[in-house]
């Protein structure tokens with residue numbers, strides 16, 4: 001029988017998400033689980049978003065607005081851009097996929113850092129494109145080497161800023177130099193999934209000022225600071241012609257009705273956003289201090305997670321924490337063998353994580 005699957009799909013190594021809470025409960029017979037594996041919001045859902053969804057529940061027998069008009073209008077007002085500069089996605093994951101699907105021919109290439117958000121690679125391979133990976137320079141994005149890697153086949157450069165899984169960011173001046181010198185025939189995709197946690201850092205780029213360029217896509221999400229991961233809601237901001245093209249490549253009803261109303265309400269929930277950022281900052285300081293006491297290195301983070309060197313096999317630490325009811329991420333899959341990535345949780349969750357980690361580190 002002839003092989004049915006396309007080669008590029010056959011060769012993909014599936015994305016492994018953070019382990020779901022219910023799986024761990026079932027597999028280990030535990031009832032209480034702390035999940036610090038997917039950079040979700042420890043405070044839950046924005047209360048205003050929850051109320052908006054409750055109000056819309058009975059309307060879900062209708063199709064959603066395929067133009068996502070109200071949410072786009074609200075985002076446009078917030079960012080002082082035109083509504084046609086915005087596209088809404090089923091998670092920012094869809095914006096990444098759409099950019100590849102819309103702009104990349106099969107013979108063209110994508111450049112990304114290594115490590116960086118794995119979906120950049122996955123989305124490219126799904127469309128049979130080629131991925132060039134440029135190693136980070138001591139945990140920081142190496143824009144010089146990325147620039148050197150550009151050739152006539154390069155179509156998209158994916159930069160997560162701040163970087164997931166590392167947590168570092170590209171400074172304003174460096175990003176500006178890079179954008180200035182890269183040819184406008186190459187799309188620079190700025191994935192700012194964690195920008196809300198970085199926005200008070202003076203050197204963190206204010207990327208919206210590059211919107212007048214024809215080759216910049218900025219991508220953000222409601223999954224992290226706004227606490228709406230389960231709804232799948234993200235957006236892209238770019239030049240109108242890029243947005244128009246991406247709209248042609250998406251499903252007509254790509255974003256569900258509850259996500260649209262929740263996103264709008266979440267944008268009004270300044271209290272929730274501020275509390276999220278405060279909780280994250282306080283948690284980060286607490287964890288940094290405890291790690292210093294334990295003598296463990298970490299990468300200072302501009303996000304809601306921390307990359308930690310546990311000085312032993314990360315898979316082992318992952319398994320031992322799992323048995324204690326704590327889900328984190330081993331970075332072995334990212335070739336960072338002694339490193340784990342931990343989402344900052346509530347203060348109680350952070351304390352439980354640190355107490356459990358201490359037992360592993362001291363008990364060895």
Ligand SMILES: Cc1ncc(COP(=O)(O)O)c(C=O)c1O
Pocket residue numbers: 038039090091092093094117160163164191193194220221222223229232233234
């Ligand atoms: C850098 C980065 N980009 C994009 C995403 C995707 O987020 P979502 O599809 O939930 O909007 C994530 C999620 O972890 C991420 O870390």
